[in-house]
Amino acid sequence: MSVVVEVVSVSVAQRLQEVSLALPGAGVSCVLGQNGAGKTTLLECVAGLLAPDKGTIYWQSVDLESVPLTEQAAVRCYQTQGDSMQFELTAREFLSFYTQGAGSDLIPDELETVLEVAVLLDKPFVRLSGGEQQRVTLARTLLQNWAGVLAGKCLIVLDEPLKGLDIRHQRIFLQFLRTLAGYGNQVMFSCHDINAALSCADFACLLKQGKLLAAGPCMEVVTTESLQQVFDCEFEFVPALNCGIYLQKP
Ligand SMILES: Nc1ncnc2c1ncn2[C@@H]1O[C@H](COP(=O)(O)OP(=O)(O)OP(=O)(O)O)[C@@H](O)[C@H]1O
Numbered sequence: 001m002s003v004v005v006e007v008v009s010v011s012v013a014q015r016l017q018e019v020s021l022a023l024p025g026a027g028v029s030c031v032l033g034q035n036g037a038g039k040t041t042l043l044e045c046v047a048g049l050l051a052p053d054k055g056t057i058y059w060q061s062v063d064l065e066s067v068p069l070t071e072q073a074a075v076r077c078y079q080t081q082g083d084s085m086q087f088e089l090t091a092r093e094f095l096s097f098y099t100q101g102a103g104s105d106l107i108p109d110e111l112e113t114v115l116e117v118a119v120l121l122d123k124p125f126v127r128l129s130g131g132e133q134q135r136v137t138l139a140r141t142l143l144q145n146w147a148g149v150l151a152g153k154c155l156i157v158l159d160e161p162l163k164g165l166d167i168r169h170q171r172i173f174l175q176f177l178r179t180l181a182g183y184g185n186q187v188m189f190s191c192h193d194i195n196a197a198l199s200c201a202d203f204a205c206l207l208k209q210g211k212l213l214a215a216g217p218c219m220e221v222v223t224t225e226s227l228q229q230v231f232d233c234e235f236e237f238v239p240a241l242n243c244g245i246y247l248q249k250p
Contacts, residue, residue: 003059003075003155003186005046010055014210015041018055021205021215023188026152028181030197030218031190033207033230039190040081040159042207046188047157048072059155075148077156079141081163085125091136092121095143107139108146114176115139115169131164138173152184161189162196174200195245198222206230222246 005023010016016038023029023046031039044050045057048064057064064072085094095106095117112118115135120128125136138161148154156177162170170193177187177200191197198204204222206213208230214221224235227246234249 003153004061005155005186005188006058006061007042007046008056008058010042010045010052010057012038012041012045012050013053016045016052017210019207019210019212020055021212023186024203026181026184026186027203028177028187028189028201029203029205030201031188031205031207032194032197032222032227033190034232036209037207037230038210039207041210042205043078043157043159043188043190047076047078047155049078073144075145075154077141077144077149077154079137079158079161081159088124088126090122091117091125091128094125094136095121095140107143111139111142111146114172129164131166131169134161134164135169149180149185150183154185156180156185156187158187158189160191162191162193170196194222194227198246199243 004025007019007021010019019042031042033039041050045052048057048067051065059067089097092106106121107117115138117136117139120132120136125133128136141158142149142156145154149156161173165173174196177189181187189197198218201218203216204218205215206221206226213230214226224237224246227235235246236249237244238247
């Protein structure tokens with residue numbers, strides 16, 4: 001069973017104010033908002049990596065503060081916005097370092113198909129391009145708990161996973177997030193590309209200046225009006241393909 005998350009009146013000084021939301025048991029949720037809106041802060045709280053000053057995070061109706069760190073780590077995959085690396089490790093060494101116990105195949109076929117990291121493994125991580133580093137770190141994030149991910153038991157929290165990815169890798173990775181949710185995992189990610197996020201997510205959290213403006217099914221909470229409120233610019237909805245896209249008005 002995936003991790004059911006509830007956030008109740010969570011505040012972090014200067015960063016989040018009285019945020020409450022409940023994520024569906026399995027699915028994909030996106031967090032949208034301007035720079036500094038509190039997206040990373042919310043993701044860190046949900047992932048159990050930042051204790052709120054006020055309020056409570058529940059996983060499976062249990063106060064996260066009472067869940068031992070090892071138990072949290074066993075069902076969580078977390079990706080920060082940018083992994084810095086001080087050492088001249090190859091991508092293979094970097095992945096091995098984080099994925100001890102992942103099995104004999106360093107990169108499972110399913111991950112390789114999506115992230116195409118095999119060709120990068122023998123290069124020094126620090127000399128990979130930004131997007132290549134992102135693909136390796138996305139692999140590392142999922143390999144942290146790969147067995148749990150395959151079993152659909154994980155909370156997968158990704159801070160700007162599309163950062164640096166070319167358009168093809170973005171599309172493939174977003175489709176893969178749906179696959180992971182289909183296994184039963186709870187996926188939550190932040191993103192600055194509204195249309196990319198909405199092509200994948202079924203639930204959206206809209207943040208502005210540390211406050212939650214809305215959270216709920218994308219079809220209900222994402223509108224030209226709510227986006228204007230979140231981003232302080234005007235949008236037009238253009239029907240396209242089988243859904244539509246939001247364009248920023250000039
Ligand atoms: N460790 C910290 N201590 C104090 N304030 C912080 C800390 N980290 C971030 N902030 C502040 O909290 C606010 C929210 O930051 P956060 O990183 O959550 O925003 P964000 O929505 O993820 O932004 P971005 O889109 O730029 O990544 C910002 O004003 C930021 O300056």
